[in-house]
Amino acid sequence: MKILVDANVPAADACFAPLGQVSRRPGREIDADSLADVDALVIRSITRLDADLIEAAKAKGSPLSFVGSCTIGTDHVDQAALARHAITFASAPGCNAEPVVDYVLSALMLACERRGQSLLERRVGIVGVGNVGGRLAARLAAMGIEHRLCDPPRAEREAGSRAGDENGQDFVELDALIDSCDVLCLHTPLVREGRHATRHLLDARRIEALAPGTLLLNAGRGDCVDGQALSRRLARGDDLAALLDVWEEEPSIDQVLAHQVALATPHIAGHSLDGKLRGTHQIHQALVAHLGLGERVSLAELLPAPALSRLVLDGGLSPEEALALCMRAVYDPRRDHDRLLRAMAVDDPGKGFDQCRASYPLRREFSTLTLELVGQAQELAPLLSGAGFQVDCR
Ligand SMILES: NC(=O)c1ccc[n+]([C@@H]2O[C@H](COP(=O)([O-])OP(=O)(O)OC[C@H]3O[C@@H](n4cnc5c(N)ncnc54)[C@H](O)[C@@H]3O)[C@@H](O)[C@H]2O)c1
Numbered sequence: 001m002k003i004l005v006d007a008n009v010p011a012a013d014a015c016f017a018p019l020g021q022v023s024r025r026p027g028r029e030i031d032a033d034s035l036a037d038v039d040a041l042v043i044r045s046i047t048r049l050d051a052d053l054i055e056a057a058k059a060k061g062s063p064l065s066f067v068g069s070c071t072i073g074t075d076h077v078d079q080a081a082l083a084r085h086a087i088t089f090a091s092a093p094g095c096n097a098e099p100v101v102d103y104v105l106s107a108l109m110l111a112c113e114r115r116g117q118s119l120l121e122r123r124v125g126i127v128g129v130g131n132v133g134g135r136l137a138a139r140l141a142a143m144g145i146e147h148r149l150c151d152p153p154r155a156e157r158e159a160g161s162r163a164g165d166e167n168g169q170d171f172v173e174l175d176a177l178i179d180s181c182d183v184l185c186l187h188t189p190l191v192r193e194g195r196h197a198t199r200h201l202l203d204a205r206r207i208e209a210l211a212p213g214t215l216l217l218n219a220g221r222g223d224c225v226d227g228q229a230l231s232r233r234l235a236r237g238d239d240l241a242a243l244l245d246v247w248e249e250e251p252s253i254d255q256v257l258a259h260q261v262a263l264a265t266p267h268i269a270g271h272s273l274d275g276k277l278r279g280t281h282q283i284h285q286a287l288v289a290h291l292g293l294g295e296r297v298s299l300a301e302l303l304p305a306p307a308l309s310r311l312v313l314d315g316g317l318s319p320e321e322a323l324a325l326c327m328r329a330v331y332d333p334r335r336d337h338d339r340l341l342r343a344m345a346v347d348d349p350g351k352g353f354d355q356c357r358a359s360y361p362l363r364r365e366f367s368t369l370t371l372e373l374v375g376q377a378q379e380l381a382p383l384l385s386g387a388g389f390q391v392d393c394r
């Protein structure tokens with residue numbers, strides 16, 4: 001069988017060569033011609049697989065019977081159009097939820113430090129409490145950081161049973177969340193229509209309602225926030241800080257907004273090596289199941305050992321200092337902000353955005369670092385393990 005794989009899918013040969021003949025192509029260049037003789041397609045989020053492309057490929061006689069997206073989000077795929085042609089579809093739920101949470105904690109820590117505030121004393125509102133938002137809530141709870149949850153679809157589904165997360169928190173309405181939190185984190189999918197549509201969920205009215213000093217972070221989808229309204233609000237300079245990983249019109253993002261926000265990153269919140277490999281491997285599993293075969297490679301075989309696996313902490317660090325040190329040892333979001341602004345300055349901005357993602361530096365997850373806590377530093381164990389690190393008390 002012929003398998004076409006986006007050029008930015010890691011471990012494609014290990015996962016797909018045992019199953020057929022693999023060819024690679026940049027995700028934005030996958031068109032009907034390239035699908036003409038392809039049985040299985042493996043993509044990431046930048047390939048817009050809409051009804052027109054699927055119909056055009058089928059009109060060319062494409063034998064396509066499987067599409068796998070190595071991503072959590074699925075808004076780039078018209079699943080109804082695939083179903084009309086009996087094409088099996090699989091995505092990779094949860095594959096990069098952990099690195100998104102690493103990103104959120106690192107970004108919030110940085111923003112709080114810059115403002116001379118303590119992350120541990122802020123109240124975080126989480127919008128969208130699924131794989132990402134749920135894991136964020138769990139880590140915040142373990143770190144003792146106050147948080148509130150907003151997820152109307154879940155609140156509805158779970159009405160009657162206990163609504164809320166594992167820690168027994170109830171869901172609140174978005175407007176109430178905005179009124180009561182000084183940090184707002186968006187982890188919603190892009191839902192274009194229906195009662196719980198998320199396009200411009202944060203519209204001009206809600207952006208106006210954010211109190212001065214609020215930190216607004218979006219790592220869901222760019223269209224969930226009205227970028228123009230946010231840009232107008234930021235232009236007033238009343239101390240709202242926006243931390244954006246996702247943007248409207250990616251890769252040709254609003255250049256004014258990119259320079260107004262406190263942190264601008266090129267849709268890489270989930271781009272740890274671990275998260276990408278989990279995504280590829282989940283699609284490997286889906287494809288072998290589709291073919292009625294067994295797994296050909298395990299995830300453990302794909303994951304290399306981390307370059308930094310152990311750090312020894314002795315006494316003398318405050319909880320905030322220890323957290324910042326350990327987070328930055330694994331992931332420093334300033335690198336991604338600086339890379340993006342540099343890349344957009346020297347090249348066509350859209351190309352620069354894509355280039356930053358395609359050449360993304362190796363990044364591992366908090367859980368790959370073991371912290372050896374010695375003496376007084378052992379008091380930090382609950383906080384540091386709550387943040388997601390492995391902890392070893394001697
Ligand atoms: N920036 C990145 O790199 C990155 C990485 C992974 C995922 N994502 C995005 O984050 C989204 C969420 O990921 P996930 O794994 O948590 O997905 P998920 O499907 O597990 O959870 C999404 C949650 O959002 C809720 N939701 C839907 N509509 C809502 C609304 N109107 N208001 C509030 N909540 C609503 C759902 O009920 C669900 O609980 C993905 O769909 C993807 O678009 C981005």
Ligand SMILES: O=C(O)[C@H](O)[C@H](O)COP(=O)(O)O
Pocket residue numbers: 008043044045046070071072073074096267268269270271
């Ligand atoms: O939905 C997802 O999983 C994420 O948004 C993912 O990290 C997007 O990355 P891409 O597929 O564009 O490389």
